Amino acid sequence: MRCLFATTFALLLMALPVHAQPPEFPAAFKTREIATNGTMLHVRTGGQGPAVVLLHGYGETGDMWVPMAEDLARDHTVIVPDLRGLGLSARPPGGYDKKTQGADIAGVLDALKIERADLVAHDIGNMVGYAFAVQNPQRVTRLVLIDAPVPGIGPWEEILKNPLLWHFRFGGPDMERLVAGRERIYLDRFWNEFSANPARFTEGSRAHYAKLYAQPGAMHAGFAQFAAFDQDAIDNKASLAANGKLSMPVLAIGGEKSFGPMMATVMRFAASDVTEGVVPDSGHWIMEENPQATVAMVRDFLGSRP
Secondary structure: OHHHHHHHHHHHHHHOOOOOOOOOOOOOOEEEEEEEOOEEEEEEEEOOOOEEEEEOOOOOOHHHHHHHHHHHOOOOEEEEEOOOOOOOOOOOOOOOOHHHHHHHHHHHHHHOOOOOEEEEEEOHHHHHHHHHHHHOHHHEEEEEEEOOOOOOOOOHHHHHOOHHHHHHHOOOHHHHHHHOOOHHHHHHHHHHHOOOOHHHOOHHHHHHHHHHHOOOOHHHHHHHHHHOHHHHHHHHHHHHHHHOOEOOOEEEEEEOOOOOOHHHHHHOOOEOOEEEEEEOOOOOOHHHHOHHHHHHHHHHHHHOOO
16 A cells, blocks of 8 residues: 555656756856956856857846857857856946946956957847957957847837836836845746747746846846946947947847847948848747757858858
8 A cells, every 4th residue: 555655646746847947058068267357257168169158148147058058069169158247257346338348258268268259149148249349359250149239239229118128227226125035026027028938938947047136236236237228328339430330240130029130130230241040939038949940040150151
């Protein structure tokens, strides 16, 4: 009887829904804390070959890139930092404008003794990646920007009028008090509203990122990323006026149910060699919603040469 009960109980446990855990970086990847530009970034590295840097956005960390990193590490040296103030990186009191964070990335490459790299970015990572490319065009071989506009570039002021983007202006001490202890509720809004199918942003991933953003100072740093947009727009407009468009090949990718082909339209205001890409059956969270198509699109672009 006891044996029958134990077997039945085990079968019931197996029948319970299992929440998929976020994927982990391959064991061959190393993590390190790299001092750069007055702060400390948490950085993962792995693979061998031409260097490629992967920059995450808000609501996630460098962990979003696991499927991409695993694929590219077959023939690339892959560098995956957590941005200033986010994930496991240090949270300094300032420096959240993207020009400063572009210098953060330059310092990471210097520490790793890497002179040139491809750069792949998503969301706020786009803004940091663009700033890095503007400051260091000779260090960027190819640039991939995914599903987020760049402050001050193209129809930026019109984009700001979209009511879905109210969070761009959300921040400050009172807002931090409102979300304290409710980080998961706040972040669920992003993961749900900006997905083509919210179920693809798994419970395991939601719990993982919510825990990271609930760390002391993490939400403050996240809000600071958005609060810097006005300065970012000023910096980007000045750079474009002074230096002209980026000349390296750029792949501008939008999720089919999000920015779609608009990404390429926007980036043609700031780059002269832009290829359009659209991730099918996906909203904003391309690595959660359709990682296979995203990885294939990026790999094909990085593998092509003029």
